[in-house]
Amino acid sequence: MVDLDFDVVSLPDADHPEVGDTAPDFTRPLVNDEYWEDRSLDSLLDDGPVLLVFTTMNGAFPATYTWNELRERDWETDHDVSVVGVTISDPYDTTETIRDREIDYPIFSDPQNGVAEAYGVVHDLDGMTGVTEPRPSVFLLDAERTVEYAWTAGEWPDFPPYDDVADALDDA
Incomplete structure (x- = not known):
């Protein structure tokens, strides 16, 4: 048995978009290592499919591990897809995180x-009512925002099933 320095917490079911659903559009600051600007998800989809990756706040080990993986x-090299993140962290912190961790992808703040x-992927942060963050989630969206693949964490910490995501990208 592995001795963890933290508790694994089961998360309630999420009411997230499923395969075949149309994902919501949104506009938020899209951050890279130099600047940020308000961008809509739809504007990114003009260039083709998007793999939308929700992570915990910047600096939390699940986010760091996910971006490293x-x-x-x-x-993006082997598939016609743009990988884009979503975090609750502010644009200033996100710019620094992208630089410090050499993240190759833009992240919505x-x-x-x-x-x-x-x-539908919100959960209370550490059980604190009113303080929330996204649970780790991945949505592969085609150019019309149709969900081609969806995964949402069932516990904290939990990480995307990377091989399943790769299979979905191969099938897209």
């Missing part, structure tokens, strides 16, 4: 957690 897999709310 995505960098290693480099899906959503400090009010409204995007996660629209996607």
Whole structure:
């Protein structure tokens, strides 16, 4: 048995968009390592499919691990897809995190957690009522915002099933 320094917490079921549903559009600051600007999800979809990756706040180990894994897999090179994140962290922190951790992808900054709310992937942060963050989630969206693949964490911490995501990208 593995001795963890933290408790694994089961999360309630999420009411998120499923395969075949149309995902919500939104506009938030899209951050990279140099600047940010308000962008809509639809504007990114003009260039093709998007793999939308919700992570915990910047600096939390699940977010760091997820971005490291995505960098290693480099899906944008082998697939016609843009990988884009969503975090509750503010644009200033997100810019620094992208620089410090050499994240290769832009990340939407959503400090009010409204995007996660629209996607049905909100949970109370550490059980604190009124303090929320997105639960780890992945949505593969085609150019019309149709969900081609959906995964949402069932416990904290939980990480995307990267091989399943790769299979969905291969099938898209």
